[in-house]
Amino acid sequence: MSQIETPAPTTAGAAEPSERVARFKAEIAEMRLRDPKASRDRVWALVGLVLMVVGVIVAFAGFFISRGATTAFNSQGPAEQRDAIALAVAGVAVTVFGAAMFIRYSFAQFLRFWLARLIYEQQAQTDRIVEAGKG
């Protein structure tokens, strides 16, 4: 670690803080900050991934249970089959929810930038077409 202190400014470069600088300092002071160490984005993305996998397993388990429920020796077959189908549907729902969570916490920040750029370029393109139409 370097322990070198910056000396005080020596030239007249240290101007009186302008109104802009004062406003900047005020905005920084009022800024709501998250502790980066407390960021849970990665954890939520991982939870989403786990839910996806668990959902798929549950859905397949439901499918196989439903297939095995209707045998000649099982009088409860249709009821068990309905339960298994419900379980499979719940598994699919968990998978969809997990996928949504995973996308939200892993790709969202990256995609937001490209979306903003795409919107701007489309607007600019529209403006150009409109101007060309006027001419």
Add this chain to the structure above:
Amino acid sequence: MSPVDHPPMLEFRDVRAAYGRIEVVHGVDLVVPSGTVVAILGPNGAGKSTLLKVACGLLPPTAGDVYIAGRRITGARPDELARAGLCLIPEGKGIFPNLTVRENLRMSTFTGKSLDEIEDVAFTRFPRLGERRTQVAGTLSGGEQQMLAMSRGLATDPALLLLDELSMGLAPIIVEELYEIVAQVASDGVSILVVEQFAQTVLGVADQAAIMTHGTIVAVGPPSELAGDLSTAYLGAGSATDVATTR
């Protein structure tokens, strides 16, 4: 007037930063007093640009903290800092090459200023851009592209300006022209942290300079005092002790 009453505009406290497992900034302490120009000089790969990325929130530090006006801003989002008035003009200009000059300037209207106001500021400082307002930015010369990048930055009315390798790939006469603008901006009271590999021009503008090698600051002081240390740092002196002994 105590330092507590008037904290520095920007301060790095034992900042460490890494790309994956590779640490490139190894505990940097640096202060940018309010209203001054501080230059970070050093050879390629010293960690200078990484330090700027940490300052503007693009890269979270692995340890240590960044303070702006006495407030710890470690973990702040870059867009929040940009809205408040911190502006980074990145290495490689950071313009949209497939948009025209005017369209690039329009990208700065997120601050709430009208395009006319932004153009007025940009074309007053850089009349050449005014002549090329409908030209696609990718077809401008390197100097004009850098002017456009600066115009976009200055249009946001920054209070703290971070400049990364302003002179990269430009002719010396263009670099001098750009640093004249930097001096004008500084005289308006804007605090500026500038990173440069090529020292000559920036030392004429800076109030303070720091030499950075191998991810650490090895010397800090007025430009006149550091000029002699530069060649030592660039030619392989890797530690503060090495540079200190050359004085």
